[in-house]
Amino acid sequence: MEAVAARQTARPVSVLPFRARSVLRDVSRSAPTCSTCKLREVCLSVGLEADAMTDLEEVVTPAMRVAKGETLYRSGGRFAGLYAIRLGSFKTVLLADDGQEQVAGYHMPGEILGADGIGAGLHDSEAVALEDSEVCAIPFDSLQDLARDQQAVQQNLHRILAREIVRERKIMMMLGTMSAEQRLAAFLVDLSERYRARGYSSSEFVLRMTREEIGSYLGLKLETVSRLLSRFQREGLLQVQGRVVKLLDLITLRQLVEH
């Protein structure tokens, strides 16, 4: 529901950043480029020498704002390039022919979106901002050129694509083998670790998505998600207050995931 509503009201941003950047507010003054970006240890720019970094900066557009609910690209839309999240968070959503939707992932700063379009030249998912966010856009043609010049860029690109493959496999495993309880625990532990890796609290954070969206990602109904959160709370594993969660017993949560 929420997703559908967002899609209808959101102004389509789509591939525009590459051609008509004015649609998005350019915040380059307040947005340093790759070499000074706080995320350079996570992003496409990991481990680049100074010269490669300079080349990369010429290719990457400055940071652009994406308002909550806006889409970065749509399913079926032309693929132009990748997006690096600088700030905020996104969900990626798969759309089946019959209109069925499924959340394919939740994405945080430093992560790269849009790789699904490389194969066919069209995106097969859409990316929607879950809060006001900022991204850098990376035209893929230029990136490929750069990857041929700079081995380090090539490696980073390959790593990013391969990591996405591995990430999705973990989800497949979750959907294919885990109970509802395990899936929710895995989801919370995963968020916790990703927040920690970014220097945020690993035990207390805000869920940027609805129960329905969590359910969509986990292959569950929103009522099931809600019931499980209540139960985890009753069992002392966590505290929930709307979208604010406080993980009280990460050890047990982790054990739940194991078997």
Add this chain to the structure above:
Amino acid sequence: MEAVAARQTARPVSVLPFRARSVLRDVSRSAPTCSTCKLREVCLSVGLEADAMTDLEEVVTPAMRVAKGETLYRSGGRFAGLYAIRLGSFKTVLLADDGQEQVAGYHMPGEILGADGIGAGLHDSEAVALEDSEVCAIPFDSLQDLARDQQAVQQNLHRILAREIVRERKIMMMLGTMSAEQRLAAFLVDLSERYRARGYSSSEFVLRMTREEIGSYLGLKLETVSRLLSRFQREGLLQVQGRVVKLLDLITLRQLVEH
């Protein structure tokens, strides 16, 4: 069960093809190289100019046999390169920490295996031959070098990685949103289309895997798979005789998948 047994008895081939090829029988005499390979329209070599093709041939090892039940690489094993399937079929299997297994895919001639290792330098899945098969091995370092020289190779490599991402998303969608009936129908339709794309019958083929393996791939128990096959047969959608299936009503099967 079956998978476990196979893993215990199979001779580990692992990354050996790159260093000690003698472990696998070299069948290069009977195995032509890329330019004359029947699969050059599907494989890494699509659309290459003559010179790029020659370069690629120098990098790719000649075809090697993999006996039924043998593994091409293991979870946690060192990543050395990609494998192109020339003949036969493979399953890829994910292994969780607690020993849980899940089949991540079934693979046919022309498909490329092993990309999951690029990110971490270690494979996160294993590939097992479902019948006597033949693969070409492609050392990844050389491939990366070649991709920097030859834009067409670079594009093919990116396409392969991106296609794997899209393939896995389809599976996520299947596991997350479909009923058991729909999953099995989707599985059969998918096999059918892939056989057709390779010039084989799209309506009659042999399942190379057990019911349990099918169930593992679909997130179902083997009994459920068996029951559904029986039901589809009762309803006239197909005929099953052990592992031989004959699809009688692809139209209805496709409709089942839709909703």
Add this chain to the structure above:
DNA sequence: CGCCGTCTTGACGAATCTCAAATAAAGTGG
């Protein structure tokens, strides 16, 4: 303050799993 989207909780039902047993098929050693 009141509305609308979101969340919680309960009761019930359906889909799928579990356990069990019988049958069929495949592999093995003589």
Add this chain to the structure above:
DNA sequence: CCACTTTATTTGAGATTCGTCAAGACGGCG
């Protein structure tokens, strides 16, 4: 090639998990 063993498949009955439907509470926003 046969007899024997093992593995794979089918089918049934009952249990369990999760989904469905429904009602009410909560909470943010105009």
